[in-house]
Amino acid sequence: MGVFQLDPEVYRRYKDEVLALCNSFQKIHQPGLSDKQIAERLGLDERTVTEIRCVAERDCYPLDEWQRAIDFKRKAALEWAALTLKRPDLKPE
Amino acid sequence: MTLPADAAATLKRAALKGGAVVCGVADAAAFDALAPAGHRPADLLPGARAVVVVGGAAPREGDWAATSPWVLSTMGTTERIQSVGRRMAQWIESEWGYYALFVPPGTSSGDQPFLSLMLAAELAGVGSRSLAGPVLNREHGFMYWSAVITTAPLTADGPEAEPACPAPPCREMWEREGTTPCLRVCPLSDNGCLEGRITNGRAERTGYDAARCRTRVHTHWIPGFQKVLETTLDEPDKDKRKMLLYGDFMTRTLWAMTYSSTNIAQCFECMRVCPAAHGLKEMR
Amino acid sequence: MEPATSLETRVKSAGLAAGARVVGIAAVEAFRAAVPEGYRPEDILPGARSVIVAGGDGPTAGAWRCPDHRVMEITGYDLRENVAVHVMCDFIERELGHYAIQAPSLSVHGHEPPMSMMHAAELAGLGSRSLAAHIILNPEYGLLYYAALITTLPLEPDPPLAEPACPHPGCAAMYKRIGTTPCLRVCPACLTGSVKDNRIERSTYDRERCHSRAQTYGIGSFQKSLLQIVNEDDPERRHTMIHGDFFTKSLEAVGFFRDSIAQCFECMRVCPVGRKHRKLQ
Numbered sequence: 001m002g003v004f005q006l007d008p009e010v011y012r013r014y015k016d017e018v019l020a021l022c023n024s025f026q027k028i029h030q031p032g033l034s035d036k037q038i039a040e041r042l043g044l045d046e047r048t049v050t051e052i053r054c055v056a057e058r059d060c061y062p063l064d065e066w067q068r069a070i071d072f073k074r075k076a077a078l079e080w081a082a083l084t085l086k087r088p089d090l091k092p093e
Numbered sequence: 094m095t096l097p098a099d100a101a102a103t104l105k106r107a108a109l110k111g112g113a114v115v116c117g118v119a120d121a122a123a124f125d126a127l128a129p130a131g132h133r134p135a136d137l138l139p140g141a142r143a144v145v146v147v148g149g150a151a152p153r154e155g156d157w158a159a160t161s162p163w164v165l166s167t168m169g170t171t172e173r174i175q176s177v178g179r180r181m182a183q184w185i186e187s188e189w190g191y192y193a194l195f196v197p198p199g200t201s202s203g204d205q206p207f208l209s210l211m212l213a214a215e216l217a218g219v220g221s222r223s224l225a226g227p228v229l230n231r232e233h234g235f236m237y238w239s240a241v242i243t244t245a246p247l248t249a250d251g252p253e254a255e256p257a258c259p260a261p262p263c264r265e266m267w268e269r270e271g272t273t274p275c276l277r278v279c280p281l282s283d284n285g286c287l288e289g290r291i292t293n294g295r296a297e298r299t300g301y302d303a304a305r306c307r308t309r310v311h312t313h314w315i316p317g318f319q320k321v322l323e324t325t326l327d328e329p330d331k332d333k334r335k336m337l338l339y340g341d342f343m344t345r346t347l348w349a350m351t352y353s354s355t356n357i358a359q360c361f362e363c364m365r366v367c368p369a370a371h372g373l374k375e376m377r
Numbered sequence: 378m379e380p381a382t383s384l385e386t387r388v389k390s391a392g393l394a395a396g397a398r399v400v401g402i403a404a405v406e407a408f409r410a411a412v413p414e415g416y417r418p419e420d421i422l423p424g425a426r427s428v429i430v431a432g433g434d435g436p437t438a439g440a441w442r443c444p445d446h447r448v449m450e451i452t453g454y455d456l457r458e459n460v461a462v463h464v465m466c467d468f469i470e471r472e473l474g475h476y477a478i479q480a481p482s483l484s485v486h487g488h489e490p491p492m493s494m495m496h497a498a499e500l501a502g503l504g505s506r507s508l509a510a511h512i513i514l515n516p517e518y519g520l521l522y523y524a525a526l527i528t529t530l531p532l533e534p535d536p537p538l539a540e541p542a543c544p545h546p547g548c549a550a551m552y553k554r555i556g557t558t559p560c561l562r563v564c565p566a567c568l569t570g571s572v573k574d575n576r577i578e579r580s581t582y583d584r585e586r587c588h589s590r591a592q593t594y595g596i597g598s599f600q601k602s603l604l605q606i607v608n609e610d611d612p613e614r615r616h617t618m619i620h621g622d623f624f625t626k627s628l629e630a631v632g633f634f635r636d637s638i639a640q641c642f643e644c645m646r647v648c649p650v651g652r653k654h655r656k657l658q
Contacts, residue, residue, distance in 0.1 A: 003321065003342040008332035019585075023488070028506055028570075028580035034413035035486070051341050054487035058339040060585035063601045066623070068566075069590040069641070073446040076563055076643040081444035090444050153466060155476035155528070161421040163491040167483040173463070322603075331608050338604045341486055347596040348484050351634040 006051040014049075015056040017042060022053050024060065096189060101248050104145065107184055112177045113147035114233055117217030120144075120249035121242065124212065132201075132208055134242045138194040143247040144240055145181060146210070146217035150174040151236035152361070157371055166312075166359040167349075171198055171237040178239025191245035198239065204307070210238040217249075221256035224289045224296040225275035225363035226306075227370075229257040235370040259296045260369040267291040274366035287363065309360035313349040317342065384473070385532050388429060391468045397431035397461035398521055401501030404428075404534040405527075408500065416492055418527045422478055426531040429465055430494070430501040432521035433458030435639075438655040441646065450593070450640040451633075458524040466526050475530035482524065488584065494523040501525075502535035507543035508570040509560035509644035510582050514542040519651020520642075541576070545649045549575045559647035564590075568644065590641035594623075594630035602627055 019025070021041065023032035033041070039049040075092045082091040097103065101118055108116035121134035121141040134141035150173035156165055178195050185193035201207045211228045214220040220228035220236075227235055231253065263273040267290075272280075279285035281300045286309070288300030307316065325337045337343060349359070364370040382390075385402060392400040405418045405425045418425045433454070440452050462479050469477035481491040495513050498504050504513035504521070515521050516538065548558040552572040561568050567587045570580035588597055602624045609615045618624060630637040 003317075003337075004340070005333065006336045006340060008330075008336060011332075011336065024583075024585050026511060026582040026584055028511055028577060028582075031411055031413075034415060035489075036415065037413060050486050051336075053489075054341040054344050055336060055339040057487045057585055057588075058344070058597055058600055059335065061589055063598075063605065065586060065589045066593055066598055066601070069593050072564075072566070073450075073590065073593075073641055073643060077446035077449075077646070078444055080643075080646050081442070085442065085444070087444075153470050153476070153478060155422055155466070155470065155478035158424075158476050159422045159478055161481065161491055163481045163483075163485050164421060164478055167481050167485060167491075168479055325607055334607055335604055338600050338607070343600065344487055344596065345485060347599065347631065351596055351631050352483055 004047060004051060006048070006055060010048065011052055011055055014042060014044065014052050015059070018049060018052045019056045019060065024057060096191075096245060096247070100189070100245070101250075104181070104185070104247065108145070108147050108177065108181055111180050111184075112149060113174065114149035114151065114236060115219045115230055116145065116147050117214070117219035117250045118143050118145055118247045119213055119216035119218075120251075123216045123249070124208075127212055127216075128209060132205065134208065137196070137207060138192060138242040138244065140192070140244045141194075141242045142244055143249060144208075144213050144217065144242050145185070145247070146213045146219055146238060146240050147174060147177050147181060148214060148219050148230060148233070148236040148238050149177065151233060151372070154371065157361075157365060165361045165365075167352075170357050171239070172357075174237045174239045178241055182241045182243075185241065185243050185245055189245055191243055193241050193243040193245070196240040196242060208240060208242070210240055213240045214238045215252055218251050218253050221253050221258065223256075223258035223275070223367065223369065224263075224273060224291075224298055225258075225279075225287060225367060226298075226301065227364060229367075229369050231255070231257045231369075232372065234372040235364045235367070256296070257369040258367075259291050259294070260367070262368045263296075264291060264294065274368070275363040278362050278366050306360075309362075310358055312359045313342070313346040314359075315350065317346045318350065321346070383533075384530070388465055388468065388530075388532070392429070392431050392461040392465045395461040395464035396433065396455075396457035398434050398458075398518060399432040399503050399515060400461070400465075401430050401432075401498070401503040401535045402427055402532050403430065403497060403500035403502075407534065408496070412493070412496065418480065418492065421481065421492060422476060422527045422529070424476070424529045425527045427528050427534070428480065428497050428501065428525050429462075429528065429532070430497045430503055430523055430525045431458040431461040431465070432498065432503050432515060432518070432523050433461065434518075435520045435522060435645075436642070438657045441642075441655050449642050451636045454522060454638060456522075456524075456635070458522055462524045462526045466528075469526075469528050469530055473530055475528055477526055477528040477530070480525040480527050488588070492525070492527075494525055497525045498523040499537060500534075502537050505538050505541035505543060506577075506580075507560070507648070507650075508548075508558055508568065508572075508577055508580050509543070509564075509648055510567060510584075510587055511580065512645065514648070514650045516540070516542040517651065518654060519648060520645045542650050544572050544575065544577060546575070547649050548572070559649070560644040563647050564644050587641070590643075591639055592630075592637075593640050594626040594637060595634075595640075596631060598623070598627040599631055 105116040182193040182195040281288040286306040389400040466477040
């Protein structure tokens, strides 16, 4: 026996629902549910919901999204600097 | 430059002003009989004469009273006393012109520290070893330690004459039930870490499972990370590998490793029940 | 004869002297409405009566001007609000004899801390939620970082803000004109929202996408890279992945967390709230 390991089948079945109910995709002034509340709603135990949520948070976007993040920040910072520092030479291509 | 006559007292005042709760001085030579070669003061600082020990940054009364397990296990930290130790090393060098070496709080290899801070605290007379293991100060109980090795010829304080452990309630409990709070909460005989007895008013530890204790004090830490990594590499199913690497245990372990300066110690159960661990002040 | 200084003032003064930019107080009862059981201050410290919140400065004005986004990615912050919380905790326990703990805010199960510092800041009157990732904006200083303490000391709470900091009048006017605001325009990937009658009408925030930006190099990127690495059968490709820039930076971020806590500021860079404090010589 090792640390708690989630069955990939259980994960695949419930991950979208858990993500939708927790705080991953937020609407202002409408807090998401706790793991315990999600467990009650889906008929699972809390430990399983916690595990599904942890894996799903990390699994939500592929690693490509991280490269998009790098490109986004580089471009946004340069555009702002070009505008506010009045340095058109900084504007990204 | 020679030291002023009241050097030790001046040093201690500076340490307390800097944030230490207690400060003591140990004779560097006193480590020779008790510490393994390579882990004595002179091994780290040639010519070492004294080891200055500061203690502090103890969990607050509120921390012990908190019912959430995440308070102590995400807030247990030596960081606030280490900064005092660092400053004292700089202070000794700039004030007196003697060498001072701040003992790094990490390990030199494996699980071996550079110098045992617990032994240093004992030899500096600021605490004594408890049945549960941690060094307890008679007045303030459980606290964290930092040490500075120096060539300054400071007068040593010497070990405490009377240890904090066993506390009177524990002696009574031993007479009554043949156990103490710490032995009862974490018994070696029942998948715990501790075994011991009280003989003629002295605590005597007869068993300690250090490896098991490590899984509790460092539940989410480097050894756990290594184990999950090994399990993952041995797992042929790629989906199951994802469950391991993205799962709660690995994620929490990475948080603990990343925020290690505020999240070092993760089990306090022997100290939570210890009457000598919490200091003397009543809270509301 | 000098008037007696109130307990509230004494505690706040200790926090401000220790480096907090702002300090506010909330009553524990206020957390019950929106916080599920298990995550409330009274679940953490029995007998809790008050939550004191300290807000600390973010990047310096000079850092905001740097055209290289990598600078602010690893500028880090000095966690001064946490120092202020410790100082106030020590004051409360040592001088006033009441229990006080730093509120645990480190994530313990995925992206979930035991207690929300954002919500505590709102309830303590230090700021309000914004269109920009629902970041709590202080009306005077804009982006601040928050830490809190929980105590059994009963204190008079501060009221939540009467007027929300967001939308700024300039943003409300911009929305009326062109149907967007600076933050919504700069980061449509993470944010959507609308403004009506000078109030936030609707606002959504994709936290998981934001995570790839706010913590590009860190625990998440380390886990994702590691999974790719262990699943890569070709040893040469594995070698380039292990030693490449992305995995190396991820390890550095894990090792030097203090220098890389927050790594995306683009919604805040364009936010006018508090910007007057960033105009220096």
